[in-house]
Every structure is written in C-alpha cells, then in structure tokens.
Amino acid sequence: MSPRAPAAFRMTEQAYLVLLALSPEPLHGYAVIGAVRDLTDGATVLGAASLYGALDRLTAAGLVEPAGEAVVDGRVRRYYRVTEAGHRAAQQETERLRALAARAERTLRGDRPTGPGALGDLAGSPA
Amino acid sequence: MSAGGARDDEARRRAFARSARRWMHAYPRRWRDVRGDELLGVLEDVAAEGAAAGGGRFPRRLPAREAAALVRAGWALRWRERPPWYLWLAYRALDRRLPERYLWWVVDDIRGPLYLWRRLSLAVASGALTYAALSVAGVLVRGFSWGTVAAMLAGFLVMSVLTRGYHRRTAMQRHVYDHPAAAGARPGAGGRADPPPSSR
Numbered sequence: 001m002s003p004r005a006p007a008a009f010r011m012t013e014q015a016y017l018v019l020l021a022l023s024p025e026p027l028h029g030y031a032v033i034g035a036v037r038d039l040t041d042g043a044t045v046l047g048a049a050s051l052y053g054a055l056d057r058l059t060a061a062g063l064v065e066p067a068g069e070a071v072v073d074g075r076v077r078r079y080y081r082v083t084e085a086g087h088r089a090a091q092q093e094t095e096r097l098r099a100l101a102a103r104a105e106r107t108l109r110g111d112r113p114t115g116p117g118a119l120g121d122l123a124g125s126p127a
Numbered sequence: 128m129s130a131g132g133a134r135d136d137e138a139r140r141r142a143f144a145r146s147a148r149r150w151m152h153a154y155p156r157r158w159r160d161v162r163g164d165e166l167l168g169v170l171e172d173v174a175a176e177g178a179a180a181g182g183g184r185f186p187r188r189l190p191a192r193e194a195a196a197l198v199r200a201g202w203a204l205r206w207r208e209r210p211p212w213y214l215w216l217a218y219r220a221l222d223r224r225l226p227e228r229y230l231w232w233v234v235d236d237i238r239g240p241l242y243l244w245r246r247l248s249l250a251v252a253s254g255a256l257t258y259a260a261l262s263v264a265g266v267l268v269r270g271f272s273w274g275t276v277a278a279m280l281a282g283f284l285v286m287s288v289l290t291r292g293y294h295r296r297t298a299m300q301r302h303v304y305d306h307p308a309a310a311g312a313r314p315g316a317g318g319r320a321d322p323p324p325s326s327r
Contacts, residue, residue: 029165030172048169049196052162056204075168 009061011093017044018054019063019082019090026067026081029055055080063089139185143174146188153201155208155235208232219249224301227308237298243287246294251283 009015021027021035032055033046046054058064063086067079082090147170151159170193178185189197209215210229217223218233225233236242255276262271287294 029169033169033173047193047196048166048173049193049200051169052166053200053203057207060207075171076164077168078162078165 009057009063009089011089012054014044014046014050015054015058015063016090016093017046018051018058019086019093022064022080022082023087023090026079028070028077028079030077032080058086062086136185139187140171142187143171143185143189147171147197150189150194150197151201153198153205155201155205155232156239157231157235158204218302219246220253222301224306227306230303230306230308233302234299237295237302242298243291243294246298247283247287251280254279 017036017039018032020039021032027035029048029051033048033051037045055064059066059080063083064080065083067081069076069078071077144167147167148163151163151166154163170189173193174186174190177190209232210218210225214223214225214229218225236245239245258276258279259271
C-alpha cells in the first residue's frame with residue numbers, strides 16, 4: 001500500500017491534533033485522547049469514534065502507522081506512531097498556522113493587507 | 128468493594144460491551160473483526176473515566192453522543208472505502224472483478240446480509256424500468272400493468288431465495304478465491320492484518 005502524498009490529505013483539526021499527540025512517542029488510542037486534551041488545554045476532548053476516524057484516515061494516507069500491541073487486563077491495546085511523512089505534514093501544518101496567525105495579528109493591529117484588491121486601491125484618494 | 132458490588136460492576140461492563148458492539152455495526156464487518164476489540168477497549172476506558180469523574184457507576188449503555196459519533200464514523204468509513212461508482216456498476220451489473228485493494232470490500236459484500244438483494248436489485252430495477260419504458264412507448268407490451276411488475280418481483284424473490292447459497296459460493300469463487308491477486312488474502316479469517324486500505 002503506497003502512502004498518498006501528504007498534500008492530498010485533507011488536514012482537519014482533529015487529524016492535526018492526533019498527529020501532534022503522536023509526535024513525541026507512540027501511544028495507544030486512549031492515551032491519544034488524553035494527550036489531545038492536554039495539548040488543547042481541555043478545549044478538545046476526542047470521542048473514541050472521532051479518534052478512530054482520524055486514525056483510519058491518517059493510516060490510509062501513510063501519516064501514521066501501527067506500532068505494536070500490548071494486552072492489558074485482557075484487552076488489546078494497539079499503539080500508533082507517526083511516520084516520516086506524518087512528521088513532515090505536522091510541521092507543514094504548524095508552519096501554515098503560524099503564518100496565518102502572523103497575518104491575523106497584523107490585520108487586527110490595523111495594518112491593511114497589501115496586494116491587489118486591498119481597499120486602498122479601490123477607494124482612491126478623496127477628491 | 129463488596130463481592131456483590133463487584134458482580135454488579137461486571138454485569139454493567141458486559142451490558143455496556145453488548146450495547147457498544149451493537150452500535151459498532153455501523154462499521155463494516157471486516158473492520159469490526161480486525162479493530163473491534165481495540166475500539167471497544169477505548170470506549171470502555173473513556174466510560175470508566177467518565178464514571179470516575181462523575182462519581183457515578185460504570186454506564187450500562189453506550190452514551191447517546193458516543194453512539195451517534197460511532198454511527199457517523201462507521202458510515203463515513205464505509206463511504207470512504209467503497210469502490211468508485213463506475214467500478215461498482217461494473218461489479219454489480221456485469222460481474223466484473225474489482226481491483227485487489229477492494230477485495231476486503233467484496234468479501235464483506237458477499238458475506239453480508241441482503242447480499243442477494245444488493246446483487247439483484249439492480250437487475251430488478253432495470254427490468255422494471257425497461258418494462259415501464261416499453262409500455263409507455265407502446266412497444267412489445269400491451270399497456271402497463273402493476274400485476275406484471277408484481278409477478279416479476281415475486282419471481283425474482285423466489286428464485287433468489289432458492290439459489291442464494293449458490294450465488295454466494297460462485298461469487299466468492301469468482302471474486303475472491305480466483306482473483307489473480309488473492310494469493311495472500313483469506314476471507315473472514317482476518318488474513319490481512321493491516322487495516323482496510325483506502326480506495327483513493
């Protein structure tokens with residue numbers, strides 16, 4: 001199964017958070033939920049179904065891969081880890097968000113965005 | 128915890144597992160076979176944490192929000208993993224083999240309930256449509272009659288019920304066992320250890 005290029009993957013916020021949670025070390029499903037909650041300071045609590053939806057999509061795109069299992073309390077726990085491609089995708093998304101935040105800050109400070117279509121071009125100077 | 132309390136807790140956990148597994152039917156059968164226990168484990172962990180935090184007992188049923196999320200995610204997976212419509216049409220109407228990456232989807236399809244209905248409904252629908260079109264055009268057929276349509280449907284139903292074993296066996300033979308790429312795939316026994324491959 002060849003992984004898709006990360007660019008073809010639709011990076012949702014949940015997928016991004018799961019990638020971040022798995023970046024430091026492989027985790028099993030339930031631990032990912034806790035890690036995401038810590039990452040977002042309690043703002044985002046993934047349900048099991050959402051988590052597995054994100055994991056399935058990430059695995060299909062080659063951004064995440066299974067990393068072994070353990071049997072705890074008679075229950076199977078499968079671990080997941082982020083792949084090289086997944087690491088790159090997380091970095092790209094972080095960079096995108098950082099650039100977006102920087103532009104947002106400038107906009108909120110009152111600096112008009114430069115470039116075609118900026119209001120300054122259209123309005124013209126007062127007669 | 129008293130022995131009675133532990134027993135009660137055990138009964139609640141079993142009831143919870145039954146409820147969760149019912150809702151997990153939104154996922155395809157093979158996904159359930161391979162990942163079902165894992166997902167159930169996470170659901171139980173989440174429920175246990177919720178119970179501990181709320182000071183209550185372990186829930187007897189899967190909470191409505193989780194159930195809804197399961198249904199949504201399960202059907203989203205089915206949608207993602209299905210073959211594109213033109214391949215699907217060739218498979219249903221012309222019995223063409225699907226590419227290797229849909230083998231698990233094919234196995235789920237053949238072994239699933241209502242397989243015969245899925246397989247034959249296209250033929251029945253096109254037959255009924257043809258009949259309706261011909262009758263409207265006044266060609267070959269003397270006017271439209273619901274009785275004829277009902278007879279066609281009944282005939283199909285009877286034949287399909289009588290031959291369902293045959294259809295399943297031959298379909299499995301053609302689409303799975305005799306598939307050129309099927310050397311490593313064993314249907315039902317979870318021979319492919321990795322999760323269902325994405326179709327796109």
